[in-house]
Amino acid sequence: MPVHLEGTSASRIPSLRDFDLEGRRLLIREDLNVPIKDGVIGSDARIRAALPGLRHALEAGGRVLAMSHLGRPKPGRFDPALSMAPVAVRLGELLDRSVRLIDAGVEDWPRTCADIEAGQIALLENLRFLPGEVENDDALSSAMAGLCDIYVMDAFGSAHRAHASTCGVARFAPCACAGPLLEAELEALGRALAKPDRPLVAVVGGAKVSTKLGVLESLAEKVDGLIPGGGIANTFIAAAGFDVGASLMEPDLVDRALRIRRAMIESGKDIPLPVDVVVSTSVDGSAPVEVRALDAIAPDEMILDIGPQTARAYGALIEGAGTVVWNGPLGVFERTAFAAGTCEIAKAIARSSAFSIAGGGDTLAAASAFEVVDDLSYLSTGGGAFLEFLEGRTLPGVSALEARLP
Ligand code: ADP
Ligand code: MG
Numbered sequence: 531m532p533v534h535l536e537g538t539s540a541s542r543i544p545s546l547r548d549f550d551l552e553g554r555r556l557l558i559r560e561d562l563n564v565p566i567k568d569g570v571i572g573s574d575a576r577i578r579a580a581l582p583g584l585r586h587a588l589e590a591g592g593r594v595l596a597m598s599h600l601g602r603p604k605p606g607r608f609d610p611a612l613s614m615a616p617v618a619v620r621l622g623e624l625l626d627r628s629v630r631l632i633d634a635g636v637e638d639w640p641r642t643c644a645d646i647e648a649g650q651i652a653l654l655e656n657l658r659f660l661p662g663e664v665e666n667d668d669a670l671s672s673a674m675a676g677l678c679d680i681y682v683m684d685a686f687g688s689a690h691r692a693h694a695s696t697c698g699v700a701r702f703a704p705c706a707c708a709g710p711l712l713e714a715e716l717e718a719l720g721r722a723l724a725k726p727d728r729p730l731v732a733v734v735g736g737a738k739v740s741t742k743l744g745v746l747e748s749l750a751e752k753v754d755g756l757i758p759g760g761g762i763a764n765t766f767i768a769a770a771g772f773d774v775g776a777s778l779m780e781p782d783l784v785d786r787a788l789r790i791r792r793a794m795i796e797s798g799k800d801i802p803l804p805v806d807v808v809v810s811t812s813v814d815g816s817a818p819v820e821v822r823a824l825d826a827i828a829p830d831e832m833i834l835d836i837g838p839q840t841a842r843a844y845g846a847l848i849e850g851a852g853t854v855v856w857n858g859p860l861g862v863f864e865r866t867a868f869a870a871g872t873c874e875i876a877k878a879i880a881r882s883s884a885f886s887i888a889g890g891g892d893t894l895a896a897a898s899a900f901e902v903v904d905d906l907s908y909l910s911t912g913g914g915a916f917l918e919f920l921e922g923r924t925l926p927g928v929s930a931l932e933a934r935l936p
Pocket of ligand 2: 891
């Protein structure tokens with residue numbers, strides 16, 4: 531039975547810091563899944579997030595073999611567009627040492643990896659080129675384990691996947707432990723959700739309720755206040771009986787939204803709806819943009835942001851919180867005309883003295899666009915893994931480490 535993960539477990543998992551690494555063969559699973567186009571890396575944020583663990587391992591005299599997946603190649607086949615070669619180059623620049631790319635077949639791994647010396651690092655080619663990686667195949671997992679004295683899981687962003695490199699290998703490796711990034715993520719998420727300073731307020735925005743139903747239902751039970759935002763709020767607004775015009779809305783989920791809202795209200799929790807919204811007949815800002823009361827939306831208008839009064843009210847709720855968990859923008863923040871609501875909320879979270887944690891691809895883009903990155907307590911590197919944690923699900927990459935505990 532995998533142990534249910536709620537913060538406390540993080541401290542029980544062995545840490546890379548606990549081991550004497552001198553001369554030891556370390557196999558470190560990182561999440562180096564960077565955006566890449568025509569061999570050029572877009573953002574290298576994920577490579578940078580891996581640096582503390584790798585630096586520690588190298589400085590402590592470890593013989594380091596790093597590994598990651600990149601994109602979604604067809605398993606079992608090499609795809610030059612998704613080679614780790616550019617990642618090896620960038621990693622080498624950031625570490626200021628050469629990073630050899632190991633593209634040998636699995637049977638040649640032991641020979642090819644044997645000459646990695648203490649303080650040196652090599653990188654395996656894209657793990658998803660290997661048949662058996664996503665299937666969590668035992669033979670592949672054990673071949674990986676054969677390359678190391680210590681397996682280090684530091685890929686929080688891939689911890690929600692039960693793959694050979696994130697899960698299976700931990701079973702066969704002589705030793706298995708967590709790297710510093712995984713530890714930091716589990717600690718921050720645990721602090722926000724397991725023993726939060728109250729009130730705990732969650733902001734869940736973004737596009738669709740259907741992609742975050744589990745998150746909404748799980749958070750609704752844990753938090754003192756839940757602020758639905760963006761397209762997600764539209765379904766809650768419709769559930770409360772308002773006409774949302776041409777807004778993005780999921781009619782099939784109106785009942786679920788209503789149930790979540792009623793349950794929260796019955797237990798005396800906050801689940802506010804906007805009092806004013808920003809609407810337009812066009813998403814691209816080419817049509818007039820108006821602020822309307824919730825009961826005055828025309829049939830051809832879309833709700834594309836929260837209004838200023840709502841932003842102030844939500845801001846006050848956030849500033850009174852002890853802990854804030856934020857996922858998902860409150861409007862179509864990519865367009866200036868509909869960015870103000872998300873910007874105001876991001877700034878309120880940044881201003882608040884609450885312990886704040888944010889995660890999600892678009893949420894991080896918003897945090898960076900509105901320059902609050904340095905003012906949040908923690909930014910999660912995991913999109914899918916962050917959401918699954920919020921849902922209260924067990925992360926296989928973490929439970930595989932827990933399963934090794936005596
Ligand atoms: P994250 O990646 O942070 O988890 P999502 O992917 O769920 O966030 O949602 C982000 C998207 O939601 C953005 O592209 C944004 O434009 C869109 N969005 C936000 N509010 C609305 C809205 N009112 N109507 C339509 N789309 C919206
Ligand atoms: Mg997204």
